[in-house]
Amino acid sequence: MLQVPIREKHNGPGKGTKAVILVGGPSRGTRFRPLSLDVPKPLFDVAGHPIIWHCLTAIAKVPSIQEVIMIGYYDESVFKDFIKEAASEFPNLPIKYLREYQALGTAGGLYHFRDAILKGRPERIFVLNSDVCCSFPLNEMAKLFDDKDAEAVILGTRVSEDAATNFGCIVSDQHSRRVLHYVEKPESHISNLINCGVYLFSVDAIFPSIKTAIKRRTDRPRLVSYPSSENLESSFMADEDEEKKNEVIRLEQDILSDLADSKQFFVYETKDFWRQIKTAGSAVPANALYLQKAYQTESNELAKPSPNVIPPVFIHPTAHVDPTAKLGPNVSIGPRAVIGPGARVKESIVLEDAEIKHDACVLYSIVGWNSRVGAWARVEGTPTPVTSHSTSIVKNGVKVQSITILGKECGVGDEVRVQNCVCLPFKELKRVCSTSSSGKPNLLRGIKLTN
């Protein structure tokens, strides 16, 4: 690997860099059901592209990037087509997928594949969680990294105080931007600057840190919780079975806190959008944010605005949209989908081969692959506030699903109204379905479930 520069500090933008995308596996991301029953979450289309495609486009803009490595525990075949397509889309960006045979945790996975990552002698690595939606300001992070002569840079964003405790919280020095303290999902309020799940590490810092964490784990089992007189006995993971779990090392819980103690660890605070893609419903705000970004950067992928197209709207070239249908804002129409005359689609994702019949109305919803929405039907979710990081809302004192989701091959009858529901695959809805009127569970089971 002669083309790779020798590792030496302060050698400018040419510094060898790799990117790792943590894609997880089929046993993770269950909150993305029912959509992840049919497509692995990283490959789910938002704004016309798989979730990880948005990561890739950001990585491709980093000048010194050598390679992208996806790490996860999906079967290799899962990403085969994606990698093929990405290779033609990003010809100068070698992409490979490395499969963990058991879940090793975000840091454990990195460490397990350290030889592959270090091949070609990169000086630093970006690590991206695939389940975030943001503008990925990687070059800005790299600049801070250089400016501060950092060993680690984390991407942070401000959220409301009550949302903050659901995330990793960062306490930083306002002037130096050095990370002083990091705690994952604290019980009490610590800071409203949170971890976005995007990092830039010096290879010299991250791998030794993980190694130390592994050693510490083997020497001294991790405390489940702080010992008190009540749980002293049960607070140590000591038995044989738990031994295995010791191999699971997570960046958030096991590494970041230590980095904050001893290292050159800085936070780059983004003012751009940031959202987690955890639940299936969160694909709708993610879709909206990526579409707005594409609209602001005048992407030619988007449909041309017109009286019946309120931007931003993505229409796949193979979709058929009747000229009298009205779409947008924040709508993605997938391949071969059919939108009938006088239909209305707003703040929604319509997936491949789905059909929306004439005069139907689809708002704040996801219409699954091959699903059919009948004439004059109304499929409706409830918008969540832009500052909200949750996809459930409280209606009549009951927490309900905000985004309506039709899984694969669902059918909504003519004139039927579906509101705030999640429909599992192959469900036929012939009558009104809504949580609002009955307060009953809003999960509608299909005739059969695919695995």
Place this chain on the structure above:
Amino acid sequence: MKALILVGGFGTRLRPLTLTMPKPLVEFANKPMILHQIEALAAVGVTDVVLAVNYRPEIMERVLKEYEDKLGVKIHFSLENEPLGTAGPLKLAEEILAKDDSPFFVLNSDVTCEFPFKALAEFHKSHGDEGTIVVTKVEEPSKYGVVVHKPNHPSRIDRFVEKPVEFVGNRINAGMYMLNTSVLRRIEKNRPTSIEQETFPAIVRDGQLHSFDLEGFWMDVGQPKDFLTGTCLYLSSLAKKQPHLLVSPSESYVHGGNVMIDESAKIGKNCRIGPNVVIGKNVVIGDGVRLQRCTLLPGSKVKDHAWIKSTIVGWNSVVGKWARLENVTVLGDDVTIGDEIYVNGGSVLPHKSIKANVDYPSIIM
């Protein structure tokens, strides 16, 4: 012949419509409710109609004036200054009702049915007693006051049983009567009196009250839910008896029949209308609109692709594109429903503009 119609108050049960218009003037199947009754009375030769009201009836006087000549009836307004119950207004109008010895009709104003006045008058004459009340058969008599006949007599009433626990009969008072002028002598002046609870039991005791079975449908349309049901019954009856008043079921947009459309209304392309829809004067319906079981009052407008069911759209109201109204939604005068808005059982007061979903039945002030 003479008749008295018990109009009473402004009709609070039919709010928000009655905030704008007194109930007798609210269009039921494109005709003021009271006109259905006045026309039926005029058709059997009634020449004097007394409307017993307890509010100043200026608007009604103005509206009904034009019908006096057209129908050849004199319409009198009898104003109660204090509530007189259901019998008191008869005494108050004694001068007109007793101007000759012929019997007179009494009607509650909220009732829709195939008014059987001719047969009623003939039946009343045939038995020769003081009074006849029209009765209708109901499925659940336990909710009403039930009429019980004398043993071995088909029509002479023996007693009334209020909300019977055990089955005693299934005929209830339909709110229409024919009475001899002698009944007026049974009612005290200036005292609130109930015709059902005081006057009729007294006549029954003398064996002078008969029942007359109503053929066909009957509905009290005093509140929105029943107004819509009553409209369905009325339109179904028209379909059998006067189909020319309805739009032909062969019309492309008609779905399931029972559709009445004023000739001044405009209907867009690719609509599906019916069953049980009434579209009033100067109403404008956009393209791809779906209507069922609803009444659109004069001057209202429904924009493209809207979906409306079990709803009364008030005068001059506008329903936005892709809006969905259902579950006994009532829009008052000049209400605007925004595009894509959902209203579930909303009762919307006049001049309101609705910009957010109404997910649960509620009154929007």
